[in-house]
Amino acid sequence: MRISVTMLLMLLSFAAGAQTRLQLKQAELLVPRPWKQPVRSFVSSSEAPACDTLDTSDPAVKLILCEDGSWHYSKDFSVLADSSVFRKDWKTNVLNPYNTRLESLPFRITLSLADSASRFVCPCQVKVYSPFGRRRGRYHSGVDLPLPKGTPVPVAFDGEVRVAMSSRGYGNVVIVRHACGLETTYAHLSELKVGSGTWVRAGDIIGLGGSTGRSTGPHLHFETRYDGFAFDPQWLIDFENGILRQGVYVLKRRYLDSSCRYYPESEDDEEQILLSEEQERAEAERIAREKAAEKYHKVQSGDTLYGLALKYHTSVAAICKLNGIKADAPLRIGKSLRVK
Numbered sequence: 001m002r003i004s005v006t007m008l009l010m011l012l013s014f015a016a017g018a019q020t021r022l023q024l025k026q027a028e029l030l031v032p033r034p035w036k037q038p039v040r041s042f043v044s045s046s047e048a049p050a051c052d053t054l055d056t057s058d059p060a061v062k063l064i065l066c067e068d069g070s071w072h073y074s075k076d077f078s079v080l081a082d083s084s085v086f087r088k089d090w091k092t093n094v095l096n097p098y099n100t101r102l103e104s105l106p107f108r109i110t111l112s113l114a115d116s117a118s119r120f121v122c123p124c125q126v127k128v129y130s131p132f133g134r135r136r137g138r139y140h141s142g143v144d145l146p147l148p149k150g151t152p153v154p155v156a157f158d159g160e161v162r163v164a165m166s167s168r169g170y171g172n173v174v175i176v177r178h179a180c181g182l183e184t185t186y187a188h189l190s191e192l193k194v195g196s197g198t199w200v201r202a203g204d205i206i207g208l209g210g211s212t213g214r215s216t217g218p219h220l221h222f223e224t225r226y227d228g229f230a231f232d233p234q235w236l237i238d239f240e241n242g243i244l245r246q247g248v249y250v251l252k253r254r255y256l257d258s259s260c261r262y263y264p265e266s267e268d269d270e271e272q273i274l275l276s277e278e279q280e281r282a283e284a285e286r287i288a289r290e291k292a293a294e295k296y297h298k299v300q301s302g303d304t305l306y307g308l309a310l311k312y313h314t315s316v317a318a319i320c321k322l323n324g325i326k327a328d329a330p331l332r333i334g335k336s337l338r339v340k
């Protein structure tokens with residue numbers, strides 16, 4: 001199974017280390033080249049009915065044999081359903097149930113979007129007419145794609161429908177959670193075709209295009225979110241050509257920001273990002289070292305700021321600055337003062 005090979009490569013690349021150059025080369029191994037290739041939107045009409053299902057070494061993946069002799073891999077949803085991804089912050093009536101702090105997320109998040117067992121179907125192949133990000137002083141948390149009313153809207157990836165409801169702003173909206181932790185949102189639909197808890201395969205119709213909610217005309221408002229943080233869907237999808245840019249996409253944490261719009265990435269950016277990560281890590285280590293060097297003093301009867309400054313080889317001004325107090329502030333017995 002290809003997935004286990006990737007895991008092995010990931011482990012190998014994590015285990016090795018040393019020179020920055022070497023690390024850069026190994027970091028590239030985190031996502032092997034073939035997985036960085038674009039994935040074309042899958043056309044489901046070519047598939048014959050299934051006649052048999054076989055197990056594979058991965059319990060979550062089955063082999064489907066079709067009547068015309070063809071075969072394909074397929075994800076077993078009953079196995080996926082046990083994954084914590086589909087339990088954590090699972091609310092069917094809240095648009096964004098997550099309560100994650102951005103800083104708690106890793107610098108880079110690997111999203112396994114499509115492989116031989118998980119396909120991609122472009123929800124709407126058309127040029128984006130309103131991009132992600134700030135516009136006219138307001139924040140646009142997705143992309144707007146022109147779509148005539150009544151057009152079937154396919155889901156982009158396999159997953160479970162978390163939200164299928166009517167909301168004031170989004171109108172009829174469907175939010176689907178995917179196995180990699182990604183959520184995709186389909187808003188302003190004229191009709192919903194699924195309910196919360198429905199398992200969908202990429203390409204299944206989740207609703208019909210419309211203009212419900214705060215909308216000025218028929219279009220699909222499409223969002224991609226990770227742990228509740230919206231990011232530009234164009235990092236993942238080239239809507240005009242109906243192509244997923246990479247089967248496995250490494251999402252940078254700094255993209256989870258309303259001011260960060262998609263721009264074509266180059267190899268140079270990759271190296272720059274890896275290097276800046278090194279710097280960020282060094283900065284985090286420096287802060288940790290400083291934190292470890294901090295010193296506190298519990299105020300006792302008779303203590304004065306001047307006395308403490310002498311005792312800890314510092315100055316009254318420095319102690320005042322560290323604690324945000326004035327030099328003539330009375331010291332309370334038992335209070336902890338930072339002196340270094």
Ligand SMILES: [Zn+2]
Nearest residue numbers: 142143144221
């Ligand atoms: Zn929109």
